[in-house]
Amino acid sequence: MAPAFAVFKREIASYFATPLAYVFLVIFLVLATSLTFYMGSFFERGQADLQAFFNFLPWLYLFLVPALSMRLWADERKSGTIELLLTLPLAVGHAVVGKFLASWAFCAVGLLLAFPLVIAVSVLGTPDYGVIIASALGALLLSGAFLAIGSAMSALTRNQVIAFVLTATVCFLITASGTSLVTGAFANWAPTAVVEFVSGFSALTHFANLQRGIIDARDVLYFGSLIIGFLLITALIVDLKKAE
Amino acid sequence: MVPMIEAQALTKSFGGTDAVRDVSFSVHKGEVLGFLGPNGAGKSTTMKMITGFLAPTRGTARVCGYDILTQTRAAQRRLGYLPEGAPAYGDMTPFGLLSFVADVRGLGGANRKKRIEAALDAAQVRAVVHQPIDTLSKGFKRRVGLAQALLHDPDVLILDEPTDGLDPNQKHDVRTLIREMAAEKAILISTHILEEVEALCSRTLVIARGSIVADSTPADLLRRDPLHGAVVLAVVPAARAALLPKLHLIPGALTVAEEGAEVIVRPVPGREADLLANVTQAMRAENWPVTEVYQQRGRLDVVFRTLTTTARAPVPTTNAPPRAA
Known part of the structure; x- marks a missing residue:
């Protein structure tokens, strides 16, 4: 795994070598907190929890995560560095995992920087820390799943904008399949089993489960298999399309 | 190995x-x-x-x-x-x-x-x-x-x-x-x-x-350049016509061609060094009116x-x- 760690280190350094990291973190924190306080009615709800924060997170991730993942492979292809990278003695899998973990760690840093909200609720009341931890885990898994999808989409093209749009679309589809908009469209005519299946496919449903404070193996498995599945797809695409 | x-x-x-x-x-x-x-x-x-x-x-x-x-x-x-x-x-x-x-x-x-x-x-x-x-x-x-x-x-x-x-x-x-x-x-x-x-x-x-x-x-x-080893002579115009048949007879010469003010003698392959020696020897012996003589190297671009x-x-x-x- 040493080569994967080398790739991880390089990626992290490259985030902070450009304004990308700072812009991303600032925008993420500003949006996340303003959504929490203004649209989430943090104070008006009068409850010492972070529901207001976590409820908006999937929709925030929907366009911020693709912005983070779009360069993962598209940039390597465009600048030709993929040839440098993949002729070094490392497996494609190492490069895929190293890059993914770097972007995931970066997302985790963003989430971690929102911790003043935890302080705020513990000053205002006595929050259920279990719920907060489970929700944070859910957010982390959600961002991981989005990043894995983004990594695969980025490997498909040398154009970062295309990678962004593809990722946002796929992430939207797996998020929205749990909203009443989609389940409602099925509910009128389809058997309950189908509605359950469509909704069970949704990242939102599984995220909501974790938000209730229950860490269920099925929810973790759902995100875990999304991450692993899309990383395998990434490795496959990189290997097949590296020369184009 | x-x-x-x-x-x-x-x-x-x-x-x-x-x-x-x-x-x-x-x-x-x-x-x-x-x-x-x-x-x-x-x-x-x-x-x-x-x-x-x-x-x-x-x-x-x-x-x-x-x-x-x-x-x-x-x-x-x-x-x-x-x-x-x-x-x-x-x-x-x-x-x-x-x-x-x-x-x-x-x-x-x-x-x-x-x-x-x-x-x-x-x-x-x-x-x-x-x-x-x-x-x-x-x-x-x-x-x-x-x-x-x-x-x-x-x-x-x-x-x-x-x-x-x-x-x-x-x-x-x-x-x-x-x-x-x-x-x-x-x-x-x-x-x-x-x-x-x-x-x-x-x-x-x-x-x-x-x-x-x-x-x-x-x-x-x-x-592999056909002109590799060719001997090029710059000859006074008046004497050029008289010189051509003599060059044909030089041992090691394959063809003789006139190009502008120069006469180009191509060697029989493998006799490049030979040709130059023979040409200069004849030139000196018969006192040809030659102003310049050099041997061409093959050119890689050709x-x-x-x-x-x-x-x-x-x-x-x-x-x-x-x-x-």
Whole structure:
């Protein structure tokens, strides 16, 4: 795994070598907190929890995560560095995992920087820390799943904008399949089993489960298999399309 | 002795057409093999296959005895590669890039520091070691790519157009560097700069439309120019007509032709030195009104053009014996 760690280190350094990291973190924190306080009615709800924060997170991730993942492979292809990278003695899998973990760690840093909200609720009341931890885990898994999808989409093209749009679309589809908009469209005519299946496919449903404070193996498995599945797809695409 | 680079019938098809067809050759330690060919002839594609970036459609390659298809990592550990255009991560500094490559290659401890220093010195990038690569000139970028390839002191170096974009002084430096390393390594360089082949390579492989059309030494290639060894005389106009029949009779002369103010005597192949001696001897003995005389060398660009534009099928190659190593 040493080569994967080398790739991880390089990626992290490259985030902070450009304004990308700072812009991303600032925008993420500003949006996340303003959504929490203004649209989430943090104070008006009068409850010492972070529901207001976590409820908006999937929709925030929907366009911020693709912005983070779009360069993962598209940039390597465009600048030709993929040839440098993949002729070094490392497996494609190492490069895929190293890059993914770097972007995931970066997302985790963003989430971690929102911790003043935890302080705020513990000053205002006595929050259920279990719920907060489970929700944070859910957010982390959600961002991981989005990043894995983004990594695969980025490997498909040398154009970062295309990678962004593809990722946002796929992430939207797996998020929205749990909203009443989609389940409602099925509910009128389809058997309950189908509605359950469509909704069970949704990242939102599984995220909501974790938000209730229950860490269920099925929810973790759902995100875990999304991450692993899309990383395998990434490795496959990189290997097949590296020369184009 | 096992060749350090061995290509065996490498073939790469893109959408049904062969970009590279049945390319076989080997490079031994101490050799600098020049890969010569027009743009799009398949030089880079061949290099991409040898370095394990592209999987060949057919055939395989071996680096230090390791098969690039089945023992990819082992082969890649032993080669240094400068890809075409010297791509590098623009947001990194040369030092950062070398550290990254050292990490991936598993260089550790005192050796790591020593190797990074040595590569920086060899490629002469010390002056810009902490500047982002994006801000560097083309010449520096190329040399950063070279430093990266040299980092682990590999037995095999594969350099795709190492001097492209460098000024004459930098070209000279890079060539000197390659020449210095040549004895200890097997080096494959691609170029379309003809003078480079003469200056640097112990053997030349000419490739056109995906196939090898010649495999010989640069000196041998020069001999394929029909005008190689031709003796050119500048003769006073009034005396020219009288001189032509005499030149025909000189031993070693094949043809005599008038071109402007000059008379060109082509040699019978293999008698180039002979011809010059005979012409000058006759000239002095009979006191010809000649104002200038010189012997022409073959020109690589003529040979290159002939080889790469006329040959439809691969012509028989004259294999140079591998140099003793």
